[in-house]
Amino acid sequence: MRIIFKLLVFFFIFTNISNADLVKPNSDLKPFEVLMIQLNSLKNNNKPYKDAGIEQAWEFAHPINKMSTGPLERFKKMIYSDSYKILISHENNKIIILKDEPNKLVYKVDVLSKDKKKYYYIWQIEKVKRDGKLKNCWMTTAVSEPIYLGKII
Numbered sequence: 001m002r003i004i005f006k007l008l009v010f011f012f013i014f015t016n017i018s019n020a021d022l023v024k025p026n027s028d029l030k031p032f033e034v035l036m037i038q039l040n041s042l043k044n045n046n047k048p049y050k051d052a053g054i055e056q057a058w059e060f061a062h063p064i065n066k067m068s069t070g071p072l073e074r075f076k077k078m079i080y081s082d083s084y085k086i087l088i089s090h091e092n093n094k095i096i097i098l099k100d101e102p103n104k105l106v107y108k109v110d111v112l113s114k115d116k117k118k119y120y121y122i123w124q125i126e127k128v129k130r131d132g133k134l135k136n137c138w139m140t141t142a143v144s145e146p147i148y149l150g151k152i153i
Helices: 002-020 031-043 052-059 063-069 072-079
Strands: 092-101 104-112 117-127 138-143 147-151
Touching: 031 052, 031 092, 031 104, 031 117, 031 138, 052 072, 063 072, 063 138
Parallel strands: none
Antiparallel strands: 092 104, 104 117, 117 138, 117 147
16 A cells, blocks of 8 residues: 555656646747647657657647647547647658738648658647636647648658
8 A cells, every 4th residue: 555655646746747847838939939849849749758748739729729629638649649640759840831810820830750751730829818827828729630742752
């Protein structure tokens, strides 16, 4: 019983320390920075711990988006699905702005997967309008299904 208790205490301490390292949404971050935080975290998903990248991406999911993709465990399953696992450990990405409005940006994100296949996503980031600690923070409201562009030799 003491061993189980010690393991639980260690788990909670480790989880809290690790989660404290996540970048939190704030109104000083620009939309492109939010996108790069999410992409880089997914690219390095298991650093510093398993699924840290997915947890970081979750931090920047817009509250409205979280209603359909959450809670976190459900979000993780979605990211590991065929449509989004491409983003985990991807090799590189290229970003083009498709739409730039005062409260919404839409990007085309080209991704080279770890198995050398090229895809693109349409990634939408909007400013949170409601009151509260997330007001005026840029957060992801939508990410399309991937469009396959071919294999890189």
